[in-house]
Amino acid sequence: MFDLKAIRENPADFDAGWARRGLDPQTEKILEKDILIRKCKTMVQEAEAARNKASKQIGAAMGQGDKVEAERLKTEVAGAKNVIAALGAQLDSETAVLNDLLASLPNIPNEDVPHGESEDDNVEIAKWGEPRAFDFTPKAHDDLGEALGMMDFETAAKMSGSRFVVLRGALSRMDRALAAMMLDMQTGEGFEETSPPLLVWADALMGTGQLPKFEEDLYKTTGDHYLIPTAEVSLTNTVRESILDADTLPRRLTAHTPCFRSEAGSAGRDTKGMIRQHQFNKVEMVSIATPETSDDEHKNMLRCAEAVLQKLELPYRVVELCTGDLGFGARKSYDIDVWLPSQETYREISSISNCGDFQARRMNARYRAGEKDNRFVHTLNGSGLAVGRTLVAVLENYQNEDGSITVPTALVPYMGGVERIG
Template sequence: MHDIKAIRENAEQYDALWAKRGLEPQSKKIIDQDKLIRKAQQVVQEAEAARNKSSKLIGQAMAKGDKEEAERLKTEVAGAKNVIAAMGAQVDSEKAQLEMLLASLPNVPFDDVPEGENEDDNVEIAKWGQPRAFEFTPKAHDDLGADLKMMDFETAAKMSGSRFVVLSGALSRLDRALAALMLDMQSAEGFEETTPPFLVWDKALFGTGQLPKFEEDLYKTTGDHYLIPTAEVSLTNTVRESILDVESLPKRMTAHTPCFRSEAGSAGRDTKGMIRQHQFNKVELVSICHPNESESEHKNMLRCAEAVLQKLELPYRVVELCTGDLGFGARRTFDLEVWLPSQETYREISSISNCGDFQARRMQARYKHAEKDNRFVHTLNGSGLAVGRTLVAVLENYQNEDGTITVPEALVPYMGGLEVIS
């Protein structure tokens, strides 16, 4: 959500930043709508003043015995009440239109975010690790899983359709081991392990920016709930409609949850394997912080996510998303992309975003800045990491020519001492 006062005072700057995201100038229609509200509010205030003045004079006229004047004043009061009611309804209607307009507009990027139109214009800023040189042709993760008889897409399709999988045996345990390692590592970094709801109301999704724009990507129940597309929604909304003590910031949380996405906008993409599923597990990181700390907090969250890949010794790169590839609520985003030998390329495994006060305004989440001055917090979120995609990366990078999988050293204790999956 955007600050209407800031748009009034910095209209050209907002239009320039939205232009970087490929949008036409927006400030004029926002300000014009705001003027309609303020004009209607002025009429209401004038009518209220006239009503109050006439109401006082009625008593004076009655005391003097001037019934005719009293009746005239009563007519004025009734007329003022009608104006107040009519214009009050107009104010509510105009405000709702302005809110819809503001709610539909994405966040503005930081000034130094690289400009570009799409993912091809993202900027690589770092690499870690050297992709393994195989002495055989590496297989894709789904072929490895099928050969092990521990990854079954056909059985999942019988009960749920495409983009679902049944993991079993050692691969199911590996999935659990990865999540446990991630939670342990992020908890050690000061992120409080949390178990949030997996079902939320629409206002929670509005708060983090999934609604109203991305409803087609969500699963809605027959009641009033939605399945979470990411634990970012639940974790970030723990501070909605709150005023936090500044001493409590930053508030860092991590959670391992299932995530549910219809993938409406990805028809035909990654239909084979576990890269893009309707249901997947993720360890999420969320930080609620003071505005002065959000840039440094962003870098810290990136470091924490990178540490998992380094612990697993998986080659990866870090890219900063260009303005045309930023998510709806983000001001800056770093993506971690892990190396997949079967595709001979890096694929996204985590997105870590600084949303500034965009989500906080939608949720009314503030901190106590001074005795009578409450200000909006900044919110950040990211994967630490996507469990399924990490499983994919482990299978492909640790595969052996005979089809077995070497368990990464960091995971052996979580696997009960198992060193090779066969």
């Protein structure tokens, strides 16, 4: 949630921040609810004080034998209890409305985030590697995988529907090899390997910002759990409702997990192949940092993700997201787009985001900045990388004219020495 005190003191700054995301002014209705809630709290306190005072006077009246006064005071106490109950119900209702409003509002972008309305306005800030010049027409990854007999969408569709795949043989091993290489690289950078739950409660998703706004993109069980859309949810929630020691920060975590997304709103986009699936594997990085170090941590996480593509010698570019393309919980984000020869374009393979204290406030995650000085941490997350999309990029960039795949040099040890898939 946002800091109501800060909104009261600087409403124009908050409205300006949300305006950069294309939202109408929000603070007027927030402050109207806030004033109503504070008045209601005051009235509850006054009614409770009157009830307590009358309750004490009942005993005195009874001691003096004044039954009439005692009965009057009892009536007064009963009336006060009714008022307290009614005001309490109103307070709960208004507070819930305000909390829902605050929970639905996105993070405020950093001042240096470029202004824009869509991904077309993102700013390219770096490019690495040169796309390979093929002397034949490169094929798409799904055509390559199916021709090898190692990528089966038809069988997956029979049991699960569209946007699923069965990987077999060397491609299944390559999927595992890529994840292992990524984990080795991220743990070598100081990220602690973690195996978190894949099922979480709604509170965890509220904490990281997937709920309530993006519920339609989540898979909910018949009980009270949701399947995680990314390990960011589980990893970030490891510090919820905690007060951390400053000298333990930054706390860096990494995990290789399956992720589950309904892909609501993406109808017709990337329905063919492995680019956009309901279930996919990802190596995630999360960092819990102090406000003073979060910007440097953001750049460090970007470097760690880039290093994977450089080791695999895959051409890519880095773009800074504009205000119109910024994720809900992010205040600043970088996307890494890898080159796909079949599409002759760069496609997203990682997004590295600094959420500031946006998630920490929702999770009540703090650190000790000094004696009796507990402050909210900053949280950061990013893919290091999306394993399936990395597999796609390897297949397309390392394909041969006969349909075989050359295994990247860095991946050969993880493939048991296999240098070519054919």
